Amino acid sequence: xxxxAERRTGGSIWLETLRNRLYGRLLxxxxxxxxxxxxAGSNVLDFWLxxxxxxxxxxxxxxxxxxxxxxxGLSAAGGRSELAFADAVRHFADALPxxxxxxxxxxxxxxxxPAAARHFPGVSxxxxxxxTLRSPQLISAIEAARLGAAQTIEMHQTVPTETWYKxxxxxxxxxxxxNDGVLVITxxxxxxxxxxxxxxxxxxxxASHELRTPLTSLVGFIxxxxxxxxxxxEARERFLGLMRGQAARxxxxxxxxxxxxxxxxxxxxxxxxxVELGGLLREVAEGLSxxxxxxxxxxxxKVPEAPVTVSGDRDELYEVFENLIDxxxxxxxxxxxxxxxxxxxxxxxxxxxLVSIVDHGAGVASEHVPRLxxxxxxxxxxxxxxxxxTGLGLAIVKHIVTRHRGQLSISSQPGQGTRVDVLLRK
Numbered sequence: 228x229x230x231x232a233e234r235r236t237g238g239s240i241w242l243e244t245l246r247n248r249l250y251g252r253l254l255x256x257x258x259x260x261x262x263x264x265x266x267a268g269s270n271v272l273d274f275w276l277x278x279x280x281x282x283x284x285x286x287x288x289x290x291x292x293x294x295x296x297x298x299x300g301l302s303a304a305g306g307r308s309e310l311a312f313a314d315a316v317r318h319f320a321d322a323l324p325x326x327x328x329x330x331x332x333x334x335x336x337x338x339x340x341p342a343a344a345r346h347f348p349g350v351s352x353x354x355x356x357x358x359t360l361r362s363p364q365l366i367s368a369i370e371a372a373r374l375g376a377a378q379t380i381e382m383h384q385t386v387p388t389e390t391w392y393k394x395x396x397x398x399x400x401x402x403x404x405x406n407d408g409v410l411v412i413t414x415x416x417x418x419x420x421x422x423x424x425x426x427x428x429x430x431x432x433x434a435s436h437e438l439r440t441p442l443t444s445l446v447g448f449i450x451x452x453x454x455x456x457x458x459x460x461e462a463r464e465r466f467l468g469l470m471r472g473q474a475a476r477x478x479x480x481x482x483x484x485x486x487x488x489x490x491x492x493x494x495x496x497x498x499x500x501x502v503e504l505g506g507l508l509r510e511v512a513e514g515l516s517x518x519x520x521x522x523x524x525x526x527x528x529k530v531p532e533a534p535v536t537v538s539g540d541r542d543e544l545y546e547v548f549e550n551l552i553d554x555x556x557x558x559x560x561x562x563x564x565x566x567x568x569x570x571x572x573x574x575x576x577x578x579x580x581l582v583s584i585v586d587h588g589a590g591v592a593s594e595h596v597p598r599l600x601x602x603x604x605x606x607x608x609x610x611x612x613x614x615x616x617t618g619l620g621l622a623i624v625k626h627i628v629t630r631h632r633g634q635l636s637i638s639s640q641p642g643q644g645t646r647v648d649v650l651l652r653k
Contacts, residue, residue: 316399316411325415326392329399330356332408334369343414356412365394365412372396372410381417388495388629391417418495425491438480441473448473483619487602490543490626497632498540504569504580504651505530507541511548512567519556519565526552530569535580537651543627544651550620551584551647559588559645578634578650587644596637600625 260281317338320327326343330336334356343350350359357366360382368378377397384390392414399409448466456462512526519526548567555565566585573581591599598604603618621637628635631651639645 320411323413325413327414328356328412330369330410330412332373334366334410337409346414346416365396368394368396369410369412372398373408375401382414389418390495391421393417419492422491422494438477441477444473445470480619483623486546487619487623487626490623490630494626494630497538497630498543499538500540501536502539502541502544504535504537504544504582507545508548508567508569508582511545511552515549515552515556518553522556524556525564526567527564528567531571533571535569535571536653537580537631538653539631539651540627543630547624547627547649548582548584550624551649554620555584555586555588555645555647559586559590563587573650575650577652579653580651582649582651583646584649585644585646590639590641590643590645592641593639596639599637600635 316329320329320338320340323340324342326346327340328336328343328350329338336350336352336354336356336359339347339350339352347360356369362382362384364380365382368380372378375398377395379393379395382392382394384392395413395415397411399411448470452463452466456466508528508530512528516526552565552567559565564587566583568583568585570581570583571579575581600621602622625635628649628651633652634648634650636648636650637645
């Protein structure tokens with residue numbers, strides 16, 4: 228009884244499918260019938276032969292499915308249940324918090340949910356997946372998933388910023404002829420986890436190297452105070468001063484490492500809050516005016532009267548210009564003027580603001596310039612340590628500017644000073 232009921236149900240579905248296909252091709256069948264009638268009426272074709280040929284056309288129209296019958300819902304011949312199924316797939320994909328992409332049997336994108344549109348602006352329906360997400364591993368996994376088994380891979384992209392995703396590719400409805408070959412691709416971001424893992428490794432390696440020297444000095448001073456200089460008041464005061472300096476250096480180093488870690492954690496996310504640069508530069512210069520005065524340096528700030536606004540994180544941009552001006556005071560001032568200039572009309576396409584910081588100090592040789600933004604790189608390590616430099620200031624600047632989708636350039640020549648340009652956009 229169950230088998231008979233199943234056969235009756237299957238037969239009903241089959242008849243419904245035939246009716247839907249004939250109804251969807253009604254205009255085409257009427258046009259073909261008209262052609263055969265004209266041919267038969269003009270004695271070009273025998274009436275019974277024309278009738279037989281037309282019957283064959285109707286049979287083909289009823290049996291052969293349209294190539295666009297799929298989860299894309301693009302077929303006009305699909306029944307109401309098929310269209311409802313396609314809409315359900317779209318709504319389900321749109322409800323997912325992670326990026327989700329649906330592709331058809333030809334690997335052409337048929338739907339992109341809002342999360343995927345935000346993370347991958349170049350991905351759009353109607354485009355082949357291979358043209359928009361250029362990942363050989365993803366294409367191979369798509370081909371493997373067509374055999375019926377879901378695939379999971381790790382996708383690594385380097386443009387515009389370095390990102391990692393866990394991609395899961397699964398057939399939409401295995402065994403359903405209507406949706407044969409349709410795949411759902413979901414992408415889970417691994418970027419923050421990867422960056423955290425890298426930051427932990429870098430922190431341990433860099434911190435252990437940079438903290439070793441001040442810690443060794445502190446241990447030596449303590450041993451001296453506990454031993455030969457235990458009752459020497461003058462030596463005790465001198466060593467305590469040195470110990471305070473080494474402790475301050477370690478504190479600054481840890482502060483810079485944590486700042487760099489926070490920035491790298493969100494490197495792939497561009498800040499979008501409006502920041503007015505003119506007021507920000509004046510505020511930074513005012514905060515460093517005492518340091519500049521103590522070094523016999525003048526800060527010359529030139530900003531336009533009209534506000535110059537960019538998109539960004541105000542605290543991070545403050546840190547950028549504080550580090551750059553502080554470096555100019557420490558390493559490039561030599562008692563001269565430091566010029567800080569803001570310009571909105573700079574002739575650099577794609578950018579809306581240019582901040583230039585120019586000193587007239589000793590400058591550095593050209594071979595050092597490309598490496599100045601590397602972590603812990605110092606042109607003169609001894610001089611940097613005496614001026615309480617950690618070797619992380621320009622690395623922090625570079626990462627913040629990159630996160631803002633800006634551009635940092637440094638030019639310098641011995642005896643001609645150093646110029647640093649920061650380009651930002653709205």
